[in-house]
Amino acid sequence: MSEQPWTIESIHDALGNPALAQRFLGEINRAPAHELLAVFARWERIAKDTLAAVEQGRDMAAAEARGEDPTAGWHDATDRVAVEADRIRARGAA
Numbered sequence: 001m002s003e004q005p006w007t008i009e010s011i012h013d014a015l016g017n018p019a020l021a022q023r024f025l026g027e028i029n030r031a032p033a034h035e036l037l038a039v040f041a042r043w044e045r046i047a048k049d050t051l052a053a054v055e056q057g058r059d060m061a062a063a064e065a066r067g068e069d070p071t072a073g074w075h076d077a078t079d080r081v082a083v084e085a086d087r088i089r090a091r092g093a094a
Contacts, residue, residue: 006044014047016054 004010008028015021024043031039060070 006040006047008040011040011043011047014051015043016050 008025012021012024015024024046027039028036028043063070063072
């Protein structure tokens with residue numbers, strides 16, 4: 001989204017998925033007045049994250065179309081995650 005302020009309509013549109021957009025409308029319409037700003041802020045963040053994910057997907061598709069590896073700049077966290085999982089299992093949490 002550009003520099004325009006977020007509105008209920010722009011959040012609804014940015015969500016893309018009709019079921020998700022309907023959930024947003026339901027929550028924003030049922031929110032008590034003292035919770036309205038918090039509900040709006042949470043859905044604004046979700047909308048921003050959704051738009052960022054769409055943009056990332058488009059960038060990855062464009063990179064792949066150019067014959068590039070779309071994940072070239074990503075860091076492989078497999079080893080770090082495996083070590084953390086082993087640590088958690090050792091504590092008996094899993």
